[in-house]
Amino acid sequence: MADAAVRLLALAEGALGAPLPLRIRAWDGSEAGPPDAPLLVLRHRRALRRLLWKPGELGLARAWVAGDIEVEGDLYETLERLSGLIWERDEPQGGLRPLDAVRSLRDPALRRMAREALLLAGPGLPPAPPAEEAPRRGGVRHTLSRDREAIHHHYDVGNTFYERVLGPSMVYSCAYWQQPGGTLEEAQEAKLDLICRKLSLTEGQRLLDVGCGWGSMVLHAAQRYGVRAVGVTLSTEQAAYARKRVADAGLTDRVEIRVQDYRAVDDGPYDAISSIGMAEHVGSAQYRAYASALYGLLRPGGRLLNHQIARRPLEREDAYRVDEFIDRYVFPDGELSPLGSTVELLEEAGFEVRDVEALREHYGRTLRAWVANLETHWPEAVRLTSPGRARVWRLYMAASALAFEHNRIGVNQVVAVKTTTSGDASFPRTRHAWLEPH
Template sequence: MADVAARLTALAEGALGAPLTVRIRAWDGSEAGPPDAPVLVLRHRRALRRLLWKPGELGLARAWVAGDIEVEGDLYEALERLSGLIWERPEQPGGLRPLDAVRALRDPAARRLAREALTLAGPGLPPAPPAEEAARHGGVRHTLSRDREAIHHHYDVGNTFYERVLGPSMVYSCAYWQQPGGTLEDAQEAKLDLICRKLSLGEGQRLLDVGCGWGSMVLHAAQRYGVRAVGVTLSTEQAAYARKRVADAGLTDRVEIRVQDYREVADGPYDAISSIGMAEHVGAAQYRAYATVLHGLLRPGGRLLNHQIARRPQEREERYRVDEFIDRYVFPDGELSPVGSTVALLEEAGFEVRDVEALREHYARTLRAWVANLESHWPEAVRLTSPGRARVWRLYMAASALAFERNRIGVNQVLAVKTPTDGESGLPLTRESWLTLTT
């Protein structure tokens, strides 16, 4: 077992068909690879067993969450260099598919790589997944009860933890960076105000915020635009936090927070509906029903602002779910669709889509700000949750920032109107009214 790092490097390069661009430090203290590259530290041979039993993204993620591997140096650079092994999965001329070589056992080179990997990993059953992994459920996704369980896994991990990550705004969606030197709080306020202006909110109107989180949108709309707002969430921790914020602001007569599924809302009509970072939880099979429910809750002429992450279109539409690591550790049952599919389904439900604004670069910058917040409060974040949970959030936010930067995923604000039969949408002829932050 001498010089494990050199053997691991040779193994990875054999699978990749190209030089490895990160340095490896193995559990025996040996190192190999480019001297100035980020270091991938394998603390235990158990990390290799995780990769062999689940080649690709999930095995690597489990090893990370469990603390079996670590990165020394710039995490973003390390993920960038590893992206071909994990997400992009390019076919290398003369090489084997990254991290799937051990599966191609009919290939002699793959059999050799598999034998070498098994020797290094040592005997033993596959390690148990880290405790932070979501329980797997059978049956139909996106029932009311299963959606509540999924939301509980992600959002009910402690409001103080989220305060440290999100900052004072407590907004958990893409910010809107109007100024190059602006703060995260400035950018989140600008995003909330942009949505209010797109919805043309005004004194006395009724606003429904679907997936209201910690209440930031309904508070902003009530304080700045005088609306009467209802926020619904499936997270009991979020609801308790939001209700306290509403009470502290003296707005209990104007803002109501409910623990309620959007499918259970029955007190329309509303003048406007905001859905900010919530529709990713709806599911492809339920999306038309989601759009129909929201359409039915609006008055004629009412507006919907749907703010949603989108994946890139694929030749075959068989995979709507998010990446396996995200599905297991971050957003269970989450699904991403192309923006074109979202627009089509909204219009099939009766909406007239009037505007689509892409904010991809804004989300990359937002995620980097959240990662910086988490890293600056790291000991407290670990204490508030667990080492594994904090590692999940750091990995998913850093990897997501790169995914937005590389145009693997995007995020869009879709403004839609329940246009009356007379065709009067009520929208201004130009966008100027949306472009300047209200003071």
């Protein structure tokens, strides 16, 4: 077989109903497609079997993670060209076994195409998913034990790996790029300082950082603003790393790191709460309880800074489907909600929402910086985790960068206040107090 690429190209264009804007190189060394396009390499027939047994995004993701397909050329350009053909289309529901799918096709041309694909893929059962895939689970989402498992899957993959991707700041959320030529570390410090100013932190106050990660927020607030801070995380590896940073900074008397669910925090009141890139793990069914819990932990007049990724609203919210690749490989049980839903639920909990700032463009640039870090440290990243895990991260961060840049998702900082009964929120009349760094 020396013409596999030609046959693959014809099959792909027949299935998609449009020209494939990529060049293909097949396992037999043959190539087909536009000569100046990015090159999609199918290194093994197994890649085609993955797509036949699981059409759509998940089959393609499995082939990528397993190393059955590769991209030669610009990954961002490749994803741009594929997005309209694959990720923005409805995926097959339920899934059919390949032979059943062939028998179900009534159009003779489609039946011929399906048989051709099966012959080209070769015999064999569906390949096992890559080891990096989280198993699908039934039952109730966002119980305490299930959330711990989800956090473990994503965050407990080695702190050194995260150092290589995130850089010295060890901040895993959207940076705040004040200068066109600024560095990632400068942008992350600017983000942390912006949050401290929005919370109006002053010396001696108590700060709770929900989902504290590797401790960057609590360290910044304690060092620059003199607060006493508590950071909570479900990741044991994060907590160990953060505690060492706190000890090295000589702040053990002012900063405490706990392995604790936000639902178990009971030592309020706090003067301020920050939740930075954590609420995406809460889930829509639990969000009202999340907002109420944070409201109950604040003193009257206290502020919440909720920094959260948002999806675009849909005409029918019950049509929302969790992204299969993200759910299986990146953030199990993660859910995105529209900004309006988040604001509504915060208000229902009793908060007065005082400010919303959209940072969508900032996240695209942040993700591109993380991808660049990963690519710079690629051999070490593979050694520290696995080839599949490193490939998961490269794909998810690059695709997410494009999603932010094309307004498919956004990220917002919401400042909400537990307003006193007199109506006094002790809030500045303008944003001027937030503009100058501390």
